[in-house]
Amino acid sequence: MNWPLIVNILVFIAALLLLAQTRKTNWSLAKKVLAGLLLGVVFGLGLHLIYGGGNVILKDSISWFNIVGNGYVKLLQMVVMPLVFVSILGAVTKLHEASALGKISFYSIGTLLFTTLIAALVGVGVTNLFGLSAQGLVQGAAETARLSAIQTDYVGKLTDLTVPQMVLSFIPSNPFAELTGANPTSIISVVIFAVFLGIAAIHLIRDDQAKGERVLHAIQILQSWVMKLVRLVMMLTPYGVFALITKVVASSNIADILNLGSFLIASYLGLGIMFVVHAILLLFVGVSPAKFFKKVAPVLTFAFTSRSSAASIPLNIEAQTRRLGVPESIASFSASFGATIGQNGCAGLYPAMLAVMVAPTVGINTLDPVWIATLVGIVTLSSIGVAGVGGGATFAALIVLPAMGLPVTLVALLVSIEPLIDMGRTALNVNGSMTAGMVTSQILKQTDKDVFDRDDVMLDQS
Secondary structure (H helix, E strand, C coil): CCHHHHHHHHHHHHHHHHHHHHHHCCCCHHHHHHHHHHHHHHHHHHHHHHHCCCCHHHHHHHHHHHHHHHHHHHHHHHHHHHHHHHHHHHHHHHHHHHCCHHHHHHHHHHHHHHHHHHHHHHHHHHHHHHCCCCCCCCCCHHHHHHHHHHHHHCCCCCCCCCHHHHHHHHCCCCHHHHCCCCCCCHHHHHHHHHHHHHHHHHHHHHHCHHHHHHHHHHHHHHHHHHHHHHHHHHCCHHHHHHHHHHHHHHHCCHHHHHHCHHHHHHHHHHHHHHHHHHHHHHHHCCCCHHHHHHHHHHHHHHHHHHCCCCCCHHHHHHHHHHCCCCCHHHHHHHHHHHCCECCHHHHHHHHHHHHHHHHHHHCCCCCCHHHHHHHHHHHHHHCECCCCCCCHHHHHHHHHHHHCCCCCHHHHHCCCCHHHHHHHHHHHHHHHHHHHHHHHHHHCCCCCHHHHHCCCCCCCCC
């Protein structure tokens, strides 16, 4: 019998049981997830020190840990399509009550795309500041496997498409197939389908009040049902995060991380700058950034640890309505669209940084204003339809790089530090959507100041 493997699995199970004891506490979900993160770091580091990065026993152990870690990711992927569908459908129908569909969509989506544009410029700036380049990066076994997966899952389906073909691929010819995630662009197809259904519901209300009310009631029931499903999956987040972080820390090559340390530092500098940009936008519309960040901190903590913008939608909406005083119609709209459009981190900062790193290898001057303007424009437009779950940043990069005539190999070469950066990117994505909701609410003068001024409201993270 393989006793070291059995011991590792037993210790892993014991750690899960220890983590389960947090259910008996009054900790918020964010604290439970953070506990899972820290426990995963400790356990993973212990395994790494005992076995080293490439040990066979460690690899076999991780394959068992993946039942929890990858199982959690699959559950997130399971709920993302129905969640995005009902959230956007519900958001559009709620806007009928606000009688401001055009204005709310303009300001919310406009803010999301504008901040993505700024994020792309920041990505260009920090990459040039640090002098980052794809030259000299080593392609090991993990990187080769990642490149092979990219070739299988994306190349031919996405990267070979022209811009007109890609735009056409967004339009769903079979929405039920798109709901299964059949294509790389399924997420935006589902968004478009949900928007059209929502607008149809609005017209039905105008033409036939009785039927329209029944449709609205059905949508509300469906939305509540799916939200309960999402909360069930969210309850498993501490365990999923524990398993995933254990795998990352235990299997990480410290030399690879140190080799890519400059990219890691540059990425978090860029993320920090974007949080400052969000703060400036809030100041511009008369909101205290300090108070805003204090109120949304639990949501950002959950987003950081779970690495899923989509899974954060329920907490996102709740924080906006119960702590920021944003009307539900605006909150639902900004949170839902913010998970699929204009993600500052995954779809703005990250692909711009990769493009600047790759460009010198094909003889492009990354300081050329025309080239920068082209890159920023493509990054901003391609941010439409990036899924708010694992793989969104890869998806965005594989749209941007081919559109700029650049090779996609670099996407695979950063696999060793990808999880470390993805946590920060997700937090920025979610903050961007909440900022868009707050900005829209302030411009339209619909913010409930009494709610915003209260400090004693807790989020339901059970």
